[in-house]
Amino acid sequence: MNHELHISHIDFYLIQPKEGLIGFVNFLIEGAVAINGVGIYERMDGTGIRLVYPVRKLTSGKQINIIHPISQAIGSHIERQVASHLSANKNFRGKYAERRQELHHSK
Numbered sequence: 001m002n003h004e005l006h007i008s009h010i011d012f013y014l015i016q017p018k019e020g021l022i023g024f025v026n027f028l029i030e031g032a033v034a035i036n037g038v039g040i041y042e043r044m045d046g047t048g049i050r051l052v053y054p055v056r057k058l059t060s061g062k063q064i065n066i067i068h069p070i071s072q073a074i075g076s077h078i079e080r081q082v083a084s085h086l087s088a089n090k091n092f093r094g095k096y097a098e099r100r101q102e103l104h105h106s107k
Contacts, residue, residue, distance in 0.1 A: 005074065006030050007081040012040065012089075020044065025051070025082055035067060040082075049086070051079050 007027050014023040026036040039052035053068040069075035 005077060007078055010082055010085040012086060017042070022049075025086075027078075027082065029078075040086075049079070049083050051075070051082060
């Protein structure tokens with residue numbers, strides 16, 4: 001990728017973990033395009049997070065992408081930027097640790 005996208009204004013919303021989903025994230029690309037409602041999932045192998053972009057379900061049941069990275073390289077770049085921001089955010093780390101603790105105690 002010749003141009004590294006600038007990802008900013010990263011806001012996250014944690015939820016009660018369910019089937020790997022731990023929350024949602026909103027961010028800006030290049031300070032010009034707002035991306036909202038991206039799911040944050042914990043990777044099954046525990047090595048970090050993965051992002052799942054929103055889809056729209058048609059009345060026929062078919063799902064279509066609303067927005068998504070156009071390549072794996074761009075998707076990985078965005079994921080690294082978001083993960084870096086989240087891991088540096090004390091509020092996220094604290095809330096995420098609490099939610100993981102709650103989840104493990106409820107089993």
